[in-house]
Amino acid sequence: MxxxxxxxxxxxxxxxxxxxxxxxxxxxxxxxxxxxxxxxxxxxxxxxxxxxxxxxxxxxxxxxxxxxxxxxxxxxxxxxxxxxxxxxxxxxxxxxxxxxxxxxxxxxxxxxxxxxxxxxxxxxxxxxxxxxxxxxxxxxxxxxxxxxxxxxxxxxxxxxxxxxxxxxxxxxxxxxxxxxxxxxxxxxxxxxxxxxxxxxxxxxxDWIGFLALSVSIIAAQLILDRGEKLGWLDSMEITLLAFLGVIAFWVFVTHCLTAERPxxxxxxxxxxxxxxxxxxxxxxxxxxxxxxxxxxxxxxxxxxxxxxxxxxxxxxxxxxxxxxxxxxxxxxxxxxxxxxxxxxxxxxxxxxxxxxxxxxxxxxxxxxxxxxxxxxxxxxxxxxxxxxxxxxxxxxxxxxxxxxxxxxxxxxxxxxxxxxxxxxxxxxGNYAAMTEFASAFASQTLTPLPSPWSTSTQTGLASLSDEIKRQAxxxxxxxxxxxxxxxxxxxxxxxxxxxxxxx
Incomplete structure (x- = not known):
């Protein structure tokens, strides 16, 4: 051209x-x-x-x-x-x-x-x-x-x-x-x-190589998108996706190395x-x-x-x-x-x-x-x-x-x-770690907090929880x-x- x-x-x-x-x-x-x-x-x-x-x-x-x-x-x-x-x-x-x-x-x-x-x-x-x-x-x-x-x-x-x-x-x-x-x-x-x-x-x-690579890419993406929510390999869906992705990638690699026109x-x-x-x-x-x-x-x-x-x-x-x-x-x-x-x-x-x-x-x-x-x-x-x-x-x-x-x-x-x-x-993880030290039962171990974050009231605990979530x-x-x-x-x-x- x-x-x-x-x-x-x-x-x-x-x-x-x-x-x-x-x-x-x-x-x-x-x-x-x-x-x-x-x-x-x-x-x-x-x-x-x-x-x-x-x-x-x-x-x-x-x-x-x-x-x-x-x-x-x-x-x-x-x-x-x-x-x-x-x-x-x-x-x-x-x-x-x-x-x-x-x-x-x-x-x-x-x-x-x-x-x-x-x-x-x-x-x-x-x-x-x-x-x-x-x-x-x-x-x-x-x-x-x-x-x-x-x-x-x-x-x-x-x-x-x-x-x-x-x-x-x-x-x-x-x-x-x-x-x-x-x-x-x-x-x-x-x-x-x-x-x-x-x-x-x-x-x-090469449709075999293309489909194999596509399946492996989609499987990897879905694992990362849904793994945290579903508990990774504790989930049957994530386990099946991982198995499918590995098999598809193996097919792709071997096919590329052996096919005449991969x-x-x-x-x-x-x-x-x-x-x-x-x-x-x-x-x-x-x-x-x-x-x-x-x-x-x-x-x-x-x-x-x-x-x-x-x-x-x-x-x-x-x-x-x-x-x-x-x-x-x-x-x-x-x-x-x-x-x-x-x-x-x-x-x-x-x-x-x-x-x-x-x-x-x-x-x-x-x-x-x-x-x-x-x-x-x-x-x-x-x-x-x-x-x-x-x-x-x-x-x-x-x-x-x-x-x-x-x-x-x-x-x-x-x-x-x-x-x-x-x-x-x-x-x-950080929210869970920080909230261990912010409760009515742990108030004695905390530095005195402003009144809006008081651990002695439900409203104060809710406000403190929101701020901890922001920081986390x-x-x-x-x-x-x-x-x-x-x-x-x-x-x-x-x-x-x-x-x-x-x-």
Missing amino acids: RLSAEPQSILRIGPRLWLVLLMVQLSNMLFGMTITIANVVLPEIRGTMSASQDEISWAITLNLVATAVATPLTAWVAGRIGKRALMVGTLTGFSVCSLFCGLSSSLDSLILYRIGQGIFGAPIMPLGQAIVLAMFPRHLQPTAIVLWGVGAVFGPVLGPIIGAYMADVYSWRAAFFVIVPAGLLATVCAWFALANDQDKRTVQF FLDPRLLLDRNFALGTIIAFVMGTLTFTSLVLFPTLLHDLRGYPDRAIGIILASRGVGNWAAFLFVIPMARLIPRISLGLGLLLQAAAGYAIAQFDINMNDFDVAWTNFLLGFGQSIAFTPMTILAFTTLSKDKLTEGSAVFTLMRNFGSSLFISIAVMVTLRSTS SMIGYINAFYLMAWTAAAAAPLAFFMRNPTR
Whole structure:
């Protein structure tokens, strides 16, 4: 699909390439928005649907799981019907599911349409990335990937801002409705930008490997989502899911190693850059959305922030993204490994700083740490993509992009579930430990408390219990952010084992 004339500067590209960039930026932004737009309105949805924190988190995690499972189909479907038909179809279905999310009347229907968003949205990023890499000459690819990444980076940031504003002015349903017109605009851009696409070919697809991997991913996600509530292996459901997941993963691995044309070509992982890049993409997925899921409920439930204020504060992450774009292009060209490692370390530092918060954190604390998270994410994102694909052959780009995006989305869904589990488990454990010392029978061992928390009255004990639960919840959030920080720090050294791209 690459044009015959190769422009020497990104500013000299033709109208069609500019339309391609607009299309991939807009579609990436919309996809990223839908993942996070629900985060900031989760408290309002939770109240409307009468759902618990772990139940409402399914609207996030199952969306990401659906995306992860459907992503590997991208190369096969694109080969069968062409990139143009796939991009137009996926953007149309994505917009329709967004409309029905806003019309949902129950948690079950909301989750169903969120899964639909994930399935239809799955090809957007890998297909857009493959189109950019195929159509732009190699010397313009770093700049083109940065521009492609604008949407991927800003979508998750704009989601909470727009979602909070629409929920505050109208209702949480409007946060989903606002996606529809932009989705239709992206569909029109795709129709014209890819008008000359004739790249159709018969692609063999390994359904056994795909289904085995899908079952193992879904089983792992359900175990993490429901394990804490059901008592882990004390539950027959969790035991069966664990058994099914292990068997499915064993089938997937053995089939990939023995099949003539497996679902995941093991030779992809023989490319050192791609193998390490895929691991780092998994970690980057864990870092991208976890804080955006945790912060809205933290600020709303523990600090009483309204939705609009939460969106405005979290906008500092977008400012960090913008600031990073001043440096990321020359850094990705000259020192890509250092840029990637630095970006991961900055995110680790931000996570560690957040873990030092207490219940009295202020707006500036939240703002500057989110700024640092956004800055580190943007500094790492472009060199991660360039390094991972620089040594991969052109005929493997679409397949590699699908695997790359699958791992990033699976990392997001998996780590969100782990973070919520750590938060809930730490909250319940610390609440139980602290309430042992706060009762009418233990009043002699306590330092005198203010009268609203008097242990000699039922009202005082209830108020004290509420405050202990707030403090225990804060400890839970702190532990989740510690986990995020150490995960980022552990991945940073991998950047220096990758090969620099050839110039």
